[in-house]
Amino acid sequence: MAPASYPDDLLYHPDHDWARVEDDVATFGITWFAQDALGEVVFFDPPEVGSSVTVGKFYAEVESVKAVSDVIAPLSGEIVEVNTALADTPEAINEDPYGAGWMVRVKLSDSGQVDGLLDSDAYQATL
Amino acid sequence: MAPRAWRNGPLSGAGRRGERSASLVRVTTPTLKRTPLYAAHVAANAKLVSFGGWEMPVQYTGGIRAEHEAVRHAAGVFDVSHMGEVQCSGPDAEAFLQHVLSNDVSKMAIGGAQYSMLCNEDGGVLDDLFTYRLAPDRFLTVTNAANHDSDADWLRSQAGDYDVQVDDVASAYAMLAVQGPLARELVQAIADSPLPARMQAAARIILGHEALVCGTGYTGEDGVELLLDPADAPAIWEELLRRGAVPCGLAARDTLRLEVCYPLYGNDLSSDRNPIEAGLGWACKENTGFIGSDAVRRARQDGTAQKLVPFKIDGPGIARQGNPVVGGGEVTSGTMSPSLGVGIGMAYLPTERAQVGERFEIDVRGKLRTAVVASRPLYDKEIDGPRQLSG
Numbered sequence: 338m339a340p341a342s343y344p345d346d347l348l349y350h351p352d353h354d355w356a357r358v359e360d361d362v363a364t365f366g367i368t369w370f371a372q373d374a375l376g377e378v379v380f381f382d383p384p385e386v387g388s389s390v391t392v393g394k395f396y397a398e399v400e401s402v403k404a405v406s407d408v409i410a411p412l413s414g415e416i417v418e419v420n421t422a423l424a425d426t427p428e429a430i431n432e433d434p435y436g437a438g439w440m441v442r443v444k445l446s447d448s449g450q451v452d453g454l455l456d457s458d459a460y461q462a463t464l
Numbered sequence: 465m466a467p468r469a470w471r472n473g474p475l476s477g478a479g480r481r482g483e484r485s486a487s488l489v490r491v492t493t494p495t496l497k498r499t500p501l502y503a504a505h506v507a508a509n510a511k512l513v514s515f516g517g518w519e520m521p522v523q524y525t526g527g528i529r530a531e532h533e534a535v536r537h538a539a540g541v542f543d544v545s546h547m548g549e550v551q552c553s554g555p556d557a558e559a560f561l562q563h564v565l566s567n568d569v570s571k572m573a574i575g576g577a578q579y580s581m582l583c584n585e586d587g588g589v590l591d592d593l594f595t596y597r598l599a600p601d602r603f604l605t606v607t608n609a610a611n612h613d614s615d616a617d618w619l620r621s622q623a624g625d626y627d628v629q630v631d632d633v634a635s636a637y638a639m640l641a642v643q644g645p646l647a648r649e650l651v652q653a654i655a656d657s658p659l660p661a662r663m664q665a666a667a668r669i670i671l672g673h674e675a676l677v678c679g680t681g682y683t684g685e686d687g688v689e690l691l692l693d694p695a696d697a698p699a700i701w702e703e704l705l706r707r708g709a710v711p712c713g714l715a716a717r718d719t720l721r722l723e724v725c726y727p728l729y730g731n732d733l734s735s736d737r738n739p740i741e742a743g744l745g746w747a748c749k750e751n752t753g754f755i756g757s758d759a760v761r762r763a764r765q766d767g768t769a770q771k772l773v774p775f776k777i778d779g780p781g782i783a784r785q786g787n788p789v790v791g792g793g794e795v796t797s798g799t800m801s802p803s804l805g806v807g808i809g810m811a812y813l814p815t816e817r818a819q820v821g822e823r824f825e826i827d828v829r830g831k832l833r834t835a836v837v838a839s840r841p842l843y844d845k846e847i848d849g850p851r852q853l854s855g
Binding site: 376379382398 | 782
């Protein structure tokens with residue numbers, strides 16, 4: 338497992354989710370803290386492309402050996418892509434939570450919502 | 465991320481949608497009991513959880529999969545000191561245990577071990593237990609942590625007419641389970657004489673300390689369980705680790721036992737279920753007249769409406785405890801099998817559907833997952849285990 342890290346180029350939701358915002362599209366995933374708390378991820382149940390997600394609401398499920406957890410959307414919008422590779426390699430969520438462990442890409446419905454997210458330092462202060 | 469469901473009871477404060485997940489691993493209360501190895505678990509950065517009233521390691525830093533693999537292919541050691549012990553001694557000890565335990569206690573030789581149910585009058589299972597015969601008139605019974613106090617109360621309440629002394633000796637023992645194909649030789653190296661065989665128990669000196677060594681376990685692998693003076697447990701634990709045993713937590717214990725279809729009380733067994741529907745009729749000898757034997761006999765003769773079956777998920781997904789079976793029944797245990805790479809579990813199914821190969825659907829939080837009734841064990845070392853390359 339990778340050592341703890343919270344990249345500076347991401348924005349964070351206090352429910353331990355990150356967003357990489359590029360214009361009006363954002364990539365979502367869960368933070369190092371979240372994957373560490375969860376333990377080894379064995380199954381990721383992705384949402385469908387085209388479905389909408391709402392900030393603060395769950396949009397997917399991630400399962401470790403012992404636990405089922407909801408994945409919370411850090412921003413609102415419509416899912417334009419899901420990481421289908423996680424079906425075969427859910428452990429990528431542990432090994433590379435900000436890279437290969439990304440979960441969905443979302444076309445944002447309100448880019449002003451990014452102001453409500455935390456930067457790396459502010460998120461780490463909540464841990 | 466928000467934790468939703470932990471099997472064996474959610475952690476207090478965690479489990480509701482939208483809550484911070486920090487509580488997933490950090491919430492413990494001062495009332496939880498701690499084993500003599502608590503300091504060793506903290507030093508090893510184990511994740512600690514509440515289990516049966518105890519603060520127990522659920523996994524160590526290497527992760528559940530590595531712990532599971534260590535037990536399947538080498539040796540792992542579990543702190544199972546949360547399990548309780550009750551000693552029954554005296555002239556009527558055998559007769560008393562014959563009255564309360566489902567198996568035929570008279571068949572147990574000195575140094576023998578036996579698995580049995582503790583049943584209520586209706587045949588409902590109060591606990592599942594291993595009992596060791598230490599002397600002609602002295603027996604030690606190991607209880608599940610969450611049931612220990614009620615088991616001890618039940619045993620004392622049934623002892624009335626018997627010349628038996630029932631002692632709660634849980635605080636006198638720590639318990640380590642050393643399991644895996646290399647477990648025996650690892651323990652043998654620090655023992656004063658040959659270890660007892662499978663399903664046997666004997667007093668031995670381990671690393672200079674008195675121990676009761678039992679050829680039992682809960683993983684489907686060979687190995688021993690050590691009942692120790694709590695003061696001796698840390699030194700023996702450290703020595704086992706130094707010799708290569710991998711420390712393993714409750715999560716790996718659960719995946720290991722489920723792969724070989726050993727039932728877990730509170731999941732697969734309860735006071736609402738009798739041993740026959742749980743597939744444990746082999747551990748019941750109704751002719752001994754044990755408490756609940758009439759009900760168990762009726763269940764055996766008449767059949768039961770449901771039966772506990774092992775299953776594999778056909779496709780993606782993992783069923784969990786409490787998921788309903790479409791058409792009746794429910795999942796009582798479910799996980800991802802590290803050895804098989806598929807979702808596995810056990811479920812009560814209507815008896816007419818409880819045939820190997822039968823397909824059924826499980827409602828997993830609103831999504832239907834197809835499962836297939838499988839034969840026991842789900843993981844068979846001869847078939848699924850690692851092969852030696854020949855030639």
